[in-house]
Amino acid sequence: MRTKIIYLVMVFTFAPAITMAATCSRANLTRCLDSACAINVSSNPAARCQYCGTSSAGDAPSGGMKAVSVGASAKYNIPDKELKRAPTDAGERYAWATKRCIEIVAGCTPDDVSDTYDELIEQSCTAAGINAQMANLRKNATVKKTQATCQSEISACIMSDKACGKTFANCTNDSDFDKYLSSCGVESGGCDEFMATIRTKLADNRKSIADNAASVLAGIVKSYQDAREKRLNSTRANCENNSVRDTCINTVCNQNMANKCDSNHAEEKSMATLLCKFYETACATLK
Secondary structure, three states: HHHHHHHHHHHHHHHHOOOOOOOOHHHHHHHHHHHHHHHOOOOOOHHHHHHOOOOOOOOOOOOOOOOOOOOHHHHHHOOOHHHHOOOOHHHHHHHHHHHHHHHHHOOOOOHHHHHHHHHHHHHHHHHHHHHHHHHHHHHHHHHOOHHHHHHHHHHHHHHOOOOOOOHHHHHOOOOHHHHHHHHHHHHOOOOOHHHHHHHHHHHHHHHHHHHHHHHHHHHHHHHHHHHHHHHHHHHHHHHHHHHHHHHHHHHHHHHHHHOOOOOOOHEEEEEHHHHHHHHHHHHHOOO
């Protein structure tokens, strides 16, 4: 809803100035917005979502623009004559109702509309989702499905990212697997008589994937163990008779000593030996 308010602020930049001294009555503002967005809300909890929330909540029931508020609060309603010309798109109707109601209820701004009414629309959208699911269940209950159809639908559902996932990574626990299987069974509908068989097949598939994953992991671990053991054995072999230390001394003499540690410069050989002393210490820890 906040994105709509940004648009509305642009719309109202050129609208007549509103008297800021008055305090916004959010109760009256709600009555005004309800007259456009909560038509017949007592019999349709999804009304606010359908009229002024989102088109994905389904079309609002046709059959007239019955006013919600009557009596003393009627002066804050948008007149029926205007409602008949109101936009039918939910987003456009929200913007239209906001503009009209801050004209009717003194002291209110688009921010007051957002703070007051967005939560009511969100609650209504939750109701719309429940109503849509129940309608879907009633529809599915009348359809006779084959076991193959049910197997395909429920398998696709439970292996989707929103459920267990293709590798069942989200269902390592039996409780999670059962929860998603139940949810997918309800979503598919008409599959009750096949659920026991479908559960067995999916459980076997889950176990097979888990076993394969464990086997792959074990293979990776073993390869690292083998490589580490190979390096250790190689290092031990290099430590035999201090060969690795001697190799170090020869390298230091040839690359860093001016006279290559020849027989006339014993001090260079001594320095190289001292520099490579750490190999003796390292090899000692492997014995």
